Amino acid sequence: MRLLLVEDDNHVAAALSAVLARHGFDVTHARSGEEALQALLPDTGAPFGVVLLDLGLPDQDGFEVCGRIRKRTATPVIMVTARSDVRSRIHGLNLGADDYVVKPYDTGELLARIHAVSRRTVPGETGPEDQETGADEPLRLGPVLVELPTRQVTVNGVPVPLTRKEFDLLALLAQRPGVVFRREQIISEVWRTSWEGTGRTLEVHIASLRSKLRMPALIETVRGVGYRLVAPAA
Incomplete structure (x- = not known):
């Protein structure tokens, strides 16, 4: 690049x-x-x-x-x-x-x-x-497939409906599996605003993603820092 x-x-x-x-x-x-x-x-x-x-x-x-x-x-x-x-x-x-x-x-x-x-x-x-930059390539995380151009997510081939912000949040974490993203960084990149007053919104979206994907361990909380995506086995 x-x-x-x-x-x-x-x-x-x-x-x-x-x-x-x-x-x-x-x-x-x-x-x-x-x-x-x-x-x-x-x-x-x-x-x-x-x-x-x-x-x-x-x-x-x-x-x-x-x-x-x-x-x-x-x-x-x-x-x-x-x-x-x-x-x-x-x-x-x-x-x-x-x-x-x-x-x-x-x-x-x-x-x-x-x-x-x-x-x-x-x-x-x-x-x-x-x-x-490979923007058209899907991100595969075990049974989870994230398709950036179409904004589609599937788990074991089954579509999972996500809101716009839920998809943006998952896509951000999925692009760098294992990398810890600070809460402030996630808020800045996904919501395009500062951390103040938005922390609870992030927590709600993380909980919603874990529930919809039915994979609670996919997104790991790094206490006092932020979150990271743990790529599961295929």
Whole structure:
């Protein structure tokens, strides 16, 4: 996958680019907002699968850059910044960012979020990169089959009717079996809002999924952290 890293600090960019390259990403580094926007022009090569956008850029605010990116492409944008206040996170999501990661972050979590947003991209919405990220491939978890394009879930071949948010929640966890997703992260990615006042909603949806799938052990609660999907045997 091609990835656009928008970061004005060359040392930070070099270290992160090296890590991403080891995990198979083709990284392009942009040092300013204008450089990032130029890199996203249609005639600059194969499309990017994800944009990692720092907010503290030298020429313009990262929020402004995000808004301009969203006007010209649906490529997933993950804001990577030291601004941890809830207002900034909500503002970024409202501008069209797909996720918001606060520095310092765990590299494994960042990689998981990159894969998550790239898989959630609707086929045909951003062009050829959707095919590169495997968005059409169903997710098989033992007897559970999650088909992302059609938003269908079956258990042992039997369709299981889910609400929109139930499907989004299951799809998020199913894309990274075994990875622990923090409650705040799930709320941000599925409900596109902050954790405050939404915790009970998440718990209700988890309970509903366990009941509808008739597999209580499929989604494990990691006490004090969040949830992870435990892939069952076939």
